[in-house]
Amino acid sequence: MKQLLYFFCLLACVLPGCTGPETNKMLAELTETIQKAPVYDSTKNKRIATLRQQLGNSNNEHSDAIFDVYNNLYEEYKVFNYDSAFLYAHKMKDVAVLMNDHPRGVRADIQLCFGLLSSGMFKETLDALNRIDISGVSDSIKAEYYSVMGRYYYDLGDYANDKIHTPVYDSSAGKYIDSALVLWKPGSYQFDYFKGLKDLKSGNSNDAIRLFQNLLAQQTLTPHQLAITASTLSDIYVQQGQTEKAINLLVRATIADIQSSTKETSAAFNLANLLYKKGDVKNAFVCINKAITDAVFYGARQRKVQVSTILPLIESEKLNLVESQKQQLVLYAVLVTVLLIAVVGLTVVIFRQIKKLKIAQKTISEAHLKEREINQRLSDFNQLLSDSNKIKEEYIGYFFGTNSAFFSRIEKFKKNLEQKIAYRKIDDIIAAVNNINLKKEKEELLKNFDTVFLKLFPNFVTEFNALFAEHDWIRLKENELLNTDLRIFALIRMGVHDTDKIAEILEYSVHTINTYKTKVKNKSTIPNEEFEKRIMKIRTV
Template sequence: MHTLKFIFGFIAVLLLQHSLWSQNLDSLTKVLETKMSNHNVYELEKEERIKNYLAQRHNTKDLKQQYDITNTIFQEYQFYSFNDALQHIEKNIELAETLNDDLLVNEAILKMGLLLVNTGRFKESIDALSEIDRNALPESLINDYFIAYEEGYSGLAYNTAVKRSQSNYSQLYTSYKDSLYARIQPNTEEALRIKEKEHRDSRNLDSAFTVNSQRLKMVEMGSRGFSLVTFERSLLYQLNNQITKQKEYLMLSAISDIQAAVKDNASMGTLAKLLFIEGDIDRAHQYINFSYDDAEFYNSQLRFVDIANNMPLITKAYEQKSTKQKNKLQKSLIFISILATFLLVAVYLIFKQVKKVSIARNNLKTANEQLKVFNEKLNTSNEDLKRLYSELSEVDKVKEHYIGSFLNLYSEYIDKLDVYRKLVRKYVNANQMTALLKLSKSKQFIDEELEIFNRNFDSSFLHIYPNFLNDINQLLKPEHQIDLKNQSELNTELRILALIKLGINNSSRIAKILRYSVNTIYNYRAAINKSAIDKENFEEMIKSV
């Protein structure tokens, strides 16, 4: 039982660790691709610095100052552009020779040798270094001298195909490495680098990780040193078969290279190869092209060889994938075209059916037109009534009463319209055209509706303005006071004044709402004005009651 718990617990820890690694890898991928998109920003910063150094060198006549500034420019170009770096280090050799300073000459040749080594030009590097008289070197340059030879013979031993030459180069490499190791301090970067390489070559990975961690503490993100240490740590994870961690440190190295505007880099190409093996063809293609552009810009023979081994395979796989996607898209387009054809046929059939239905509907056209005329009249009355109710909305209770009354009235109109429509349809179906004509000429329906309209109007208005009659009487002369038999109904004069109160001043509109002639409305208004105490301002005063 305890054994099973231990096994399940161990599996849970592994799954959690894998989940955390995956999240970290996704975050690094986003950061890396953001840096790739913005790589021009870092390169422009470097170009601006170089431009300033060139201006400083141009403005000085002192050869030693020119040498120092050129040395700074060389350092900027060293991992950015091989051709420019070589040009400036050769210029420094010329300046040192002009100054007749052997120390500066040897220093410049050593830097040129290291530049040639780093770009895979190992034989040229050894040839350049052979110009230096070791015995004439000061103590400060001996270490650089051994480093240059060590790296040069290491590259020759690794790249030569002749076994005898390889053995000779390996012996020379070991000799210079031992000489260098005997001279340098134990915890310097160069000593730790050599120690880590020895542990790595002997597959003593735990010790190699320990040394690499020491080195990692000595460098910062965005520097060439950080890029180099994290890349070498990825090699340790590769040997330890920890592919996720290997990719993490390759990404960290690549991010640092981009920030430092380092074009001579190996991490991006190695990362592309790993992604290709895992089947992430799109990213592998993106990364290998980025790496190729860097190598082409820098003019690195060493990087071109590495890329040449991987780029054709990745490019071919990407093209094959693109071809498959293109074929799949073509098939989808064909399928969609077939569906579109069926849809067009269906639309045509539906159109024919709709046409048949349209012919049937034309038989009811005459009755519908009469119904339409009546409906327009009712719509006009309803719109005026709606506008009237909208203007009367002042408080919540009034609004509720208004909405309820309006909806009830509108519902009744709809019901009556439906009854009228059914009656018209009944007459049409029974071919009773005489009865239908009689129905359309009758004014009884309109009169009944007008009576209902007036009743609803009176009720709604008096609900909103319950003191309207008293307010009006205060504006009239005593002998012309209005007295209603039924306090819930307005007479014609009060309805006209109610509409004026609601802002409807135009006699034509009032006549249309109350269904009187314009002259009749005018006569009513003239008579009421004569009864007012203040004839000139009577109607304006009504609006404010």
């Protein structure tokens, strides 16, 4: 037992830190979703192919319809592939210039800047943003411009990640976000998200959490919007040290990114970083591979740099884990071998003890069986004694009562005869003698026997019938207590087993009594040889 306890304690010491059951379930779902990523990408590629086909069917390369198709292609590639997104943003710009459409040109410029920023080209992004003239465009385009400017400075602050430059960049970003919030409708996704983002960067974590949680509770978010919101909210929980909540949000964000074929994302990278710090190297390796695959596919330079900082650490940790697992396996093998030897030894000892125990149990069982048999015999004997005493008591009383009444009648009859003899009344004497009804006396005797017997055994008829099928039950006539069949076995129950004695009492021949007994036993549902034993088991009350 001590060896087993030591073994399990050792297992507890060598197992790595793990996450909660809910997080483990979500990580398993993420692994399945990563495996399905080619399916989601295939769906996106089909949409892109449909849009490209629309370009081939168009005769006018500089129309509103072509601009819209280019815009739709840009939206498909926006977070999917940088080069293609940049290409179609340029095509949008070319169409807008040829159409001399300033608002469309501004929109194309903003989208070019978004692509540059997503690719990590900060200087080129700022130069392009500074060249944009947003005068004369709609509020929605202006808001989009301000949001890209705000994101530029926030990303620049995250890239600097120091106490000198980051606060300055965040302050500049906040001003542009304020300008955008004025133009967005309160309650819209853009308004609530960027308001929450500004609160986060400004240190108003509680307000930011409330806004982001309200957004995540909405059912109208697109997968991409859900991913952005969940990923941003996770940053707050990371700052607050609530790692489990942050991991769960990043898992949701990564799943949503995969389902929307978003390659320009930091969710998988941030998730890998948190899992690595928590000691979950296996899942961290899966996530970092997904992050670097997406970064390479999209062409995001800063993402490649970020991944390169942690990927070697995770790979090194994975190698260490593999080596550690090898050592653990060796240790487990030694422990299992020792335990196996111990189990074999214990098994031999146990079998020997079981063999001895079986012998002892057999001896005890035999003793108990004999004891039970003796007790049962004593119980049966006591019951017979009790029944016998009751029978004797009842029938002694019955005998004296019957004889007393009989002697009274004899004495009265004697006096009557003596009187008639004295007066020589021969005719009266003959009449008196003839009035004696022996048959009636016999019937009265049997009736008294039946009454006394049923007083001792009130359930006798019911239990007697229980030994037969229902159609063979004895059904007594009105005012009949027992019939001849029942009286024969009633006498047997009373202890009169001699057939001659039974025949004498009932005034039948021995042959007749045997015939009655055989007929009754043959109708019974139990063997003939057991019948009288069952009769003797009928108890008095």
